[in-house]
Amino acid sequence: MKEITINVIDETGKKHKIVTPLEMGLNLMDVLRSHDLVEGACGGMALCATCHCYIESDHQIANQKDDELAMLDQLFSVDDEKSRLACQIPIIEAINNIIVKIAPPD
């Protein structure tokens, strides 16, 4: 099974290197939650923002859909360039070696 690596900087600044399989239909929130790095309270519906993170690498990720943009708009800690909801980012080969920083609670 093919795998990709995800580099995570948690809220304390600690770095984590996570290797996760492709082809399981996971999203980035699923992976971060399984390592207790985000809460993912709404289960990936773009309704809670507890999976808010900053993309620190220059990976090309599909643009946000309206529900993700609406949720991000409500956050004080939003960064127009880097903010994403991890639950809206599928685990695909294109994000191999991505660098993700967990956003502080809003």
Ligand code: FES
């Ligand atoms: Fe709730 Fe991503 S898990 S918005």
